[in-house]
Amino acid sequence: MGYDGSPFALTPWVRRVLVATGIVYLLQVTVFTSPWLIEVFGLTPSLVLVHPWSVLTYALLHGGFFHIFFNMLALFMFGPLVEDHLGGARFIRLYVLSALGGAALSVALLPLAGDATIIGASAAVFGVMLAFVLEWPDAPIFVFPLPVPVKAKWLLAFFVLINLVPLVLQTQDGIAHLAHLGGFAAAFLYLRGGRMLSGWRRAGPPAHDAAVLVHPGPARPARREGQPPPPIRRAGADPKVLDEVDRVLDKISSGGLASLTPEERRFLDEMSRRFQKDR
Numbered sequence: 001m002g003y004d005g006s007p008f009a010l011t012p013w014v015r016r017v018l019v020a021t022g023i024v025y026l027l028q029v030t031v032f033t034s035p036w037l038i039e040v041f042g043l044t045p046s047l048v049l050v051h052p053w054s055v056l057t058y059a060l061l062h063g064g065f066f067h068i069f070f071n072m073l074a075l076f077m078f079g080p081l082v083e084d085h086l087g088g089a090r091f092i093r094l095y096v097l098s099a100l101g102g103a104a105l106s107v108a109l110l111p112l113a114g115d116a117t118i119i120g121a122s123a124a125v126f127g128v129m130l131a132f133v134l135e136w137p138d139a140p141i142f143v144f145p146l147p148v149p150v151k152a153k154w155l156l157a158f159f160v161l162i163n164l165v166p167l168v169l170q171t172q173d174g175i176a177h178l179a180h181l182g183g184f185a186a187a188f189l190y191l192r193g194g195r196m197l198s199g200w201r202r203a204g205p206p207a208h209d210a211a212v213l214v215h216p217g218p219a220r221p222a223r224r225e226g227q228p229p230p231p232i233r234r235a236g237a238d239p240k241v242l243d244e245v246d247r248v249l250d251k252i253s254s255g256g257l258a259s260l261t262p263e264e265r266r267f268l269d270e271m272s273r274r275f276q277k278d279r
Contacts, residue, residue, distance in 0.1 A: 013092045014079035018072055021121060024060040025068050037061070042117040043179075045107045055103035056096065061119035071121045077141075078125075078132040085135055087251050087259030091128075094190055098127025101186020102179035112167065113178040120176070123183030129156060130187040160184065245271060 010018070028037060040051060043058035062068035083091035102123025106113050132139070133156045140149030163177040248264050260268075 009080060010076075011080045011083040011088070011091075013083055013088050013095070014075060017075065017079075017092075017095065017121075021060055021062075021068065021072060025062050028061065038117060038119060042119045043103050043106065044115060044117045045110045045113065046115045048103070048107050055100055055107075058103065058119050059099040059121045059124050062121070063119055067120055071125050074125045075121070075128060078128050081136070082128050082131045085261060086131065090251070094127055094131055094187055095124045097190050098183040098187045099124040101127070101184075101189075102176070102182040105182030105185065106176060106178045109178055113176070114172065116174070116176075118176040118179050120179075122176070123179045123186075126159065126180050126183040127187030127190075129159070130184050131191055134188075134191060241271070 038061060041054055041057040042061055043054045044051070048055065062071070079091075082094075086094065099121070103118075106118055133152045137151065137153040139152045141152050141155050142149050143155065160181070163175075163180045166173055166175070166177050167181075244267070248260065248268060251259055251264070
């Protein structure tokens with residue numbers, strides 16, 4: 001069954017991640033209660049070559065009920081919309097790469113982060129949150145106990161800030177702040193890195209990214225009788241439109257036509273009509 005956009009609907013990969021993480025936590029607290037599970041499958045930066053699988057498995061382990069609860073709550077809130085927008089294949093790549101980014105930054109900056117064992121899906125979930133904010137920065141998010149909603153971009157900025165400050169002040173609070181920031185960084189590079197490189201190659205500023213360009217080009221002005229027609233401007237000449245067409249075609253390539261949202265389908269239909277009209 002596809003995602004219907006309702007608040008409690010789950011997309012396939014979000015459901016799988018929630019179930020897998022929940023099962024692992026249940027095993028943690030019932031069967032594998034000895035410390036060896038975290039020692040072997042958690043990420044200890046200095047032992048990453050001894051336990052190379054830990055760069056992924058650490059994201060399935062959690063240190064307590066509230067640890068897993070808040071991570072999975074954030075995935076439940078932001079994940080379905082992100083997966084519906086990106087498609088299942090790109091979503092799970094985003095999740096895995098964000099977890100890897102958290103591990104990579106923790107290992108790379110070992111002297112700054114310390115060598116404590118890291119567990120939790122926070123880096124992967126923060127990557128999903130970043131993907132949500134890149135597409136819907138002004139979406140209202142209700143945060144208990146605040147009486148009014150907060151824009152998604154300000155909520156993300158708050159999370160970045162509370163992870164940067166302890167690093168700057170060099171405080172040890174038992175939280176893997178570098179892993180969180182690594183998840184943000186990996187998600188940004190995955191979602192925007194290619195576009196930034198293509199912008200630099202064109203020796204021009206990168207095009208502003210939009211979720212869907214519903215009106216990809218300016219409307220043509222009305223022409224008075226006897227006035228010569230304006231020059232034809234092909235839709236592909238607009239870098240914004242070209243970038244958006246590339247993104248939608250990449251999405252079709254990775255997830256098929258079924259992965260497109262209704263807005264993206266309308267966008268492609270409009271582009272097709274414009275190209276045919278401009279021939």
